[in-house]
Amino acid sequence: MLRLSKINKYYAVGSHRLHVLRDVDLEVEAGEMVAIMGASGSGKSTLLNILGILDRYDAGEYWLGDTLIRDLGEGQAARYRNQFIGFVFQSFNLLPFKTAVENVALPLYYQGVPRRQRNRTALQYLDKVGLADWADHRPAEMSGGQKQRVAIARALITKPRIVLADEPTGALDSKTSEEVMELFGEINRTGMTVILVTHEADVAAKARRTIRLRDGKVEPELVARAS
Amino acid sequence: MIDVDSFHEIATSLTRHKLRTALTALGVFFGLTIFMLMVSFGGSLRSGISKKMSGFATNAVFLWGQRTSEPYAGLPANRPVVFDNDDIEPLRKLAGVEHVAPRNQLGGFRAGNVVKHGSKVGAFQVAGDYPDFQFISMPLIRAGRYINDADIADRRKVAVIGESVASELFGGADPIGQALEVNGIHFVVVGVFGTRATGQQGDQQVRTIHVPFTTFQQAFHTGNRVSWFALTGKRGVDAKELEQRVYALLRERHKVAPTDDAAIRGFNAGAQFAKTEKMFGAIDIVLGVFGLLSLLAGAIGVSNIMLISVRERTKEIGVRKALGARPAAVVGMVIAEAVMLTLVAGFIALAVGAFAISKAADRIATMGPDFPLGPPQVSFSFSVLATVILIAVGALAGLIPAVRAAAISPVEALRDE
Numbered sequence: 001m002l003r004l005s006k007i008n009k010y011y012a013v014g015s016h017r018l019h020v021l022r023d024v025d026l027e028v029e030a031g032e033m034v035a036i037m038g039a040s041g042s043g044k045s046t047l048l049n050i051l052g053i054l055d056r057y058d059a060g061e062y063w064l065g066d067t068l069i070r071d072l073g074e075g076q077a078a079r080y081r082n083q084f085i086g087f088v089f090q091s092f093n094l095l096p097f098k099t100a101v102e103n104v105a106l107p108l109y110y111q112g113v114p115r116r117q118r119n120r121t122a123l124q125y126l127d128k129v130g131l132a133d134w135a136d137h138r139p140a141e142m143s144g145g146q147k148q149r150v151a152i153a154r155a156l157i158t159k160p161r162i163v164l165a166d167e168p169t170g171a172l173d174s175k176t177s178e179e180v181m182e183l184f185g186e187i188n189r190t191g192m193t194v195i196l197v198t199h200e201a202d203v204a205a206k207a208r209r210t211i212r213l214r215d216g217k218v219e220p221e222l223v224a225r226a227s
Numbered sequence: 228m229i230d231v232d233s234f235h236e237i238a239t240s241l242t243r244h245k246l247r248t249a250l251t252a253l254g255v256f257f258g259l260t261i262f263m264l265m266v267s268f269g270g271s272l273r274s275g276i277s278k279k280m281s282g283f284a285t286n287a288v289f290l291w292g293q294r295t296s297e298p299y300a301g302l303p304a305n306r307p308v309v310f311d312n313d314d315i316e317p318l319r320k321l322a323g324v325e326h327v328a329p330r331n332q333l334g335g336f337r338a339g340n341v342v343k344h345g346s347k348v349g350a351f352q353v354a355g356d357y358p359d360f361q362f363i364s365m366p367l368i369r370a371g372r373y374i375n376d377a378d379i380a381d382r383r384k385v386a387v388i389g390e391s392v393a394s395e396l397f398g399g400a401d402p403i404g405q406a407l408e409v410n411g412i413h414f415v416v417v418g419v420f421g422t423r424a425t426g427q428q429g430d431q432q433v434r435t436i437h438v439p440f441t442t443f444q445q446a447f448h449t450g451n452r453v454s455w456f457a458l459t460g461k462r463g464v465d466a467k468e469l470e471q472r473v474y475a476l477l478r479e480r481h482k483v484a485p486t487d488d489a490a491i492r493g494f495n496a497g498a499q500f501a502k503t504e505k506m507f508g509a510i511d512i513v514l515g516v517f518g519l520l521s522l523l524a525g526a527i528g529v530s531n532i533m534l535i536s537v538r539e540r541t542k543e544i545g546v547r548k549a550l551g552a553r554p555a556a557v558v559g560m561v562i563a564e565a566v567m568l569t570l571v572a573g574f575i576a577l578a579v580g581a582f583a584i585s586k587a588a589d590r591i592a593t594m595g596p597d598f599p600l601g602p603p604q605v606s607f608s609f610s611v612l613a614t615v616i617l618i619a620v621g622a623l624a625g626l627i628p629a630v631r632a633a634a635i636s637p638v639e640a641l642r643d644e
Binding site for chain 2: 075083089093095107109110114115
C-alpha cells in the first residue's frame with residue numbers, strides 16, 4: 001500500500017542544513033495498523049507530513065499504492081490528499097462554525113459533491129462513529145471524544161487509501177482514549193490502513209506494528225502486537 | 228463559480244464577525260455613495276447650465292448677412308448682403324444639413340410689433356417661419372399645431388403664438404380659431420407653444436408669433452428676402468465643419484470674397500455646445516476620479532479586514548488545505564468574500580444614494596429656473612457600471628489577502644502548540 005525508500009529530508013536552519021530524515025525506509029501493507037513512535041525531534045512529525053503529502057522530501061521515493069508522490073504541485077498535492085489520505089489530528093481541527101455533519105462533509109465539498117448528497121453521506125459516516133444524533137451540533141457543544149469521532153468520520157468519508165492519525169488521543173482522558181483507539185481498531189478491521197503517530201506506548205500497543213524513529217532514522221523493528 | 232453552496236460558505240464566514248463586517252461595509256457604502264453623489268452632481272451642474280441654453284437644437288447654426296468688408300468680383304466693399312429664397316434649396320442640398328429654416332422677422336431682430344386682438348394690444352415679435360423651424364427652436368406645442376407645409380404652399384394667414392402672447396391677448400380664453408391683427412393684417416391662431424428655455428431667452432421665445440414664411444413675405448412685402456437662416460446638421464456631423472461649408476456656399480452665391488469674415492455672420496450653437504460639453508466632460512472626470520478614490524478608500528478597508536481575517540483563519544485554511552482545498556479554491560474563497568462584502572455594501576449604497584438623489588431632484592425641481600443646478604439623476608447605466616466597478620474593486624481588494632491565504636502552509640497551520 002505504502003512504500004518509502006531512502007527518504008531524506010533537510011531543513012535549512014540559518015546557514016546550516018538540518019538533516020531531519022536519514023534514509024528512511026518503510027513499508028506498510030494494505031490493511032495494516034502501524035504506530036510510529038519517537039521522541040520529539042526524532043523526525044516523526046516530518047515523516048507524518050511527508051506521508052500526508054503536506055510536505056516535500058529531498059531524496060528518495062514515496063509510493064502510495066501505485067502513485068509516486070514526488071515533486072507535486074500544490075494543486076495536485078491537494079487533490080491527492082483529498083483522495084488518498086484521511087487525517088485525524090491531536091486537536092481535532094474541526095471548523096468551529098460548522099456543524100458536525102458539515103465538518104464531516106467538508107472533504108466532499110472539495111470534490112465538488114453537491115451539498116445534499118455530501119451531507120447525506122456525512123450523516124452515514126457520523127452514524128458509523130455513533131454520532132448520528134449529534135449531526136447538527138457544533139464542535140463547541142461536544143466532548144473531546146465526540147469531536148475526535150467526528151474527525152474520524154471526516155477522515156473516512158473520502159474512502160482514503162490510508163488514515164493518518166497524529167497523536168489522536170493526545171488531548172483525551174484515558175477512558176476516552178481507549179474508546180477512540182477501539183474505534184481505530186474497528187476501522188482497521190474493515191480493511192482500512194491506519195498509521196498512528198504517538199508517543200504513548202499503550203496507544204502504540206494497539207497497533208500491530210510499531211516503527212520507532214530516532215534522530216531521523218528508523219530503528220530496527222520491534223514487533224509488538226496487540227493481543 | 229458561485230452556487231448556493233459557496234454562497235452559504237461566504238455568508239457563514241462574513242457573519243462570524245458581524246460588527247467588523249458591518250464597519251468594513253460602511254467604508255464601501257460611503258465610498259460608493261460619494262462616488263454616486265459626485266457623478267450625479269456633475270450631471271446636475273450640466274443640466275443646470277444647459278437648461279439655460281436649451282430651447283434650441285444643440286447643433287444649430289444661425290447665419291445672417293451684413294456688409295462686405297472687401298471688394299470682390301467687381302463689386303465694391305460695404306455692399307449689403309441679403310439672403311433670399313433662392314438660397315433655400317442649395318442649403319437644403321448641402322451635404323450634412325438636416326433642417327433648413329429661413330426666417331424673417333418683422334421690424335428686425337427682437338423688435339416689438341403692435342399686435343391686436345379686439346381691444347387688447349401687445350408688443351410682440353412676429354416671425355415668418357418654415358415648419359423646419361420647430362426642429363431648431365423646438366417649441367413645446369401646448370394646443371393646436373405648428374406651421375405645416377400646406378400653410379407654406381397656400382400662404383395661409385395662420386399664426387402659432389407663444390404662451391405669453393396667448394395670455395396677454397386672450398386672457399383665459401382659448402385662442403385657437405381666434406383672430407389677431409398685425410399691421411392691419413388678420414391671422415387665425417392655429418397653435419400655442421411653450422418653451423424649454425428659461426430666463427430671458429425663454430421669455431423672448433414665448434412672446435413671439437410665428438406665421439408661415441410665404442405668408443409673411445407676401446403680407447409684409449419683404450419680397451424674397453430672408454432675414455436669417457437657422458439650420459442643423461445631421462447626427463454626427465461636426466458643427467464647425469458644417470458651418471464652414473455653409474459659409475462657403477453663401478459667400479459664393481452672394482459674391483462675397485472667401486476671406487471676407489464680416490459679410491456673413493453666424494452663431495454656431497453646436498460649437499458653443501461642444502465647448503461647454505468639453506468643460507463638463509472635464510468636470511465629470513474630476514468628480515468621477517474623486518468619487519472613485521473614495522470608493523478605493525472603502526476597498527482598502529475591505530482589503531485590510533480580509534488580511535486580518537486570513538491571519539485569524541490560518542488554522543482553518545490549513546485544515547481546508549489538508550482536507551484537499553486547492554490553492555485556487557482558497558483564493559476563490561477569499562476573493563468571493565471580498566466581492567460579496569463589497570457588492571452588498573454597494574447595493575445598499577446604490578439604493579440609499581438613488582433615494583437621496585431623487586429627494587434632491589424633487590427639491591431642485593421646485594427651485595425655479597435661475598437655480599444653477601438641474602435635477603440630479605442616477606441612470607440605469609450608472610448602476611450597471613457601479614456594479615461592475617464594485618465587483619472589480621472587491622476582487623482587487625481580495626487579491627492580496629487571497630494570495631496570502633493560498634500561501635499558508637498546512638504544516639505550519641496545523642502545528643499543535
